[in-house]
Amino acid sequence: MKEKYRNKGNDPLSSLSYGKKMNWADQLYLHGSYFNAIDYYQQLKQQDERNPYITWQLAECYRATRDYVLAAHYYTEVKNMGKGLYPYAAYYAGLMYKQQCEYKLAIESFNEFLNDNKKNAVKKAPNPIASIENNLDRTPDPKYTKILKKLIKKEIEGCEMAIKSLKDPQPATLINAGPNVNSSYTELSPYPLGDSALLFSTLGRNQATRNTFIGRKDLIETDTWSESQYKDKFMYSHKQAGFVDSFQWPLPFWDGHFNDDNFHTGNGCWSPDGTRFYFSKCYVDEADSMKTKCNIYYSVFQERGWSNPVQPEIGEFGTNTMPYVAKVGKKEVLFFASSRKLQSKGGWDIWYSIIDPRDQRFGRPQNCGKVVNTKMDELTPYYDPREGKLYFASSGQVSMGGLDVYSATGGPSRYRDLKNLGYPYNTCADELYFILDPVGKPDGYLVSNRIGSYALKNPTCCNDIWRIQREPRLVVMGKVVGKRSGDLMTESVVKMTDQNGDMRTYNSEDGKFLFNMSRTHSYVITADKPGYTSSRATVSTMEIKRSDPDDTVTVTIFLDSIRNSFSVSNIYYEYDKSTLRPESVASLDSVVHFLADNPSISVEIYSYTDSKGKDDYNLALSQRRAQAVLDYLEKNGIDRGRMTAKGFGSKNAVAPNSVNGKDNPAGRMANRRTEFRIVTDVPTRRVIYNSALPGTMDQQDRNLSVEPQGLEDEPANGKPGANDDDE
Incomplete structure (x- = not known):
């Protein structure tokens, strides 16, 4: 597999000895400079092609930079060098296949890992987000077998769910918000300003820099980075008049002087009454293992403008980010993500604090509970009071890829009806920062590194803001009846096939069925039951526009005995x-x-x-x-x-x-x-x-x-x- 390596003629480090170059590459890796580390690991691999350690480090770097194709390639290569060398390789290869939508290959790799570890498991349970720093500790330990099996089975379940979801998409279209909002680097935390503009956070325009989610030191890229200049900052963009969901060139957001050259700034939102502005400020603590530390701030609008930002009293300094304030019933609630340890379910969790309306004091933070939070990471909470639903991103639920967006009904403390939003909201890539428009048709935004994003190094390296355009909900429902008797035919399989040959099935126990349809499709619907032949029904959505209302079509499928x-x-x-x-x-x-x-x-x-x-x-x-x-x-x-x-x-x-x-x-x-x-x-x-x-x-x-x-x-x-x- 050919790569473009760093120009050795212009790089004095390329002439270092093998050992010194290895040490240099390892230091870059430990400091999160993954793109630079890749250059030197690739040079080392040219010298020592069959070295499993170099191959493993390349796989880890490509995973960290979200280059799923190359990561899967190198994990598979190191796995084939010897399964005992890096027993995690099959597992991580499965994750990388999953995140490039190669679901069948992912399932094969996950099952290979399970078959290789039927009795034992690696000593430390793998974490699909953080790198395994101690690769030398590979002694099997039966203690973790059950943990590993549960984790792998959830990943396989996610692959199977994704295959079904791709065939039965939700009524929505997602389009990239365009070059006036997105750059080749990271954009995040979209916040619609009515229906006329969008507030968001972005890195230095047209400058290579560090990629972060403003809250979690994850998937960091360091190509060229100036501590004083290149930080996530607020900008906003007006919609272009006369163009659907098209944006003008972004402008600096000067309100309150919330941007700070010494911090990554993002996750902005207003209180329901518009008098307070909440946001996050984060920094990378080089003295503490390059951990990202974040705090929530808020500012109050007064007669002379915005007050100096202060931190709400929610404890655990350095672990709180991604605020969103909403009304839940009659209560005003601050939702946020936190990596605090006490009462945590594991990783980053979604927490909430009730705000006292009399003096704006913040109640003792509470965990949103096990329906929402898992042992992995839950991020980017958004609460829609119109639906009474909490939306958030998670890497610990059954997912189509890495981070998926979910909804749960209830709040602020108890939730039910957890739901993966499905395709096209979620893909095999990472999705987070889901938010709906405050007015009009329930369109919205989310952040994703899916194919189609503006890329820095590889097609899925970097996050873009995507516009959600809700489609009319088109449903075909009907019944399967006997041609002679007119009675409902139970225990039949109804099949709906579109013009591309993609088929969806519905196991009808009572003779009734329902399918979701998409615009610009034509469908053929038939049924299958042993001993019978089926008629067909055709339905077309080719002429339906996005502005059209929801619609339901009713059809009847006839089954006739094969004796006729x-x-x-x-x-x-x-x-x-x-x-x-x-x-x-x-x-x-x-x-x-x-x-x-x-x-x-x-x-x-x-x-x-x-x-x-x-x-x-x-x-x-x-x-x-x-x-x-x-x-x-x-x-x-x-x-x-x-x-x-x-x-x-x-x-x-x-x-x-x-x-x-x-x-x-x-x-x-x-x-x-x-x-x-x-x-x-x-x-x-x-x-x-x-x-x-x-x-x-x-x-x-x-x-x-x-x-x-x-x-x-x-x-x-x-x-x-x-x-x-x-x-």
């Missing part, structure tokens, strides 16, 4: 040939739909002629005609293995070819036919389609009683004779 027979209009051929005539296409397409809608059915295609011509000639011609039908069906997507073509010449006539010694044109036409017979486990063969009969398959509902006799398929010997028909 159906017919469609004739299949015609060119005179004395096996070439299909254009007027046969509509009839054959109905067969294509029938076989596509009933994939468990296999058929035999029988072709017949009238009695004109010699038997051996008619037999060969009928075989070619049956084969022409098979070829057409295969060309239109029907698996060849489900079909068999057989020609029978003039055998098994269904009408007399002559009457009283005179030619019978109507009878001969009826005998020039193509039949489809369902092949099932049932001994008998049933006619479902006879080309001699008029009408389409859906129009016809006639049980053909004619059962062919003597279905010999041995080819007749002899020379070709005269043609069999005069179509």
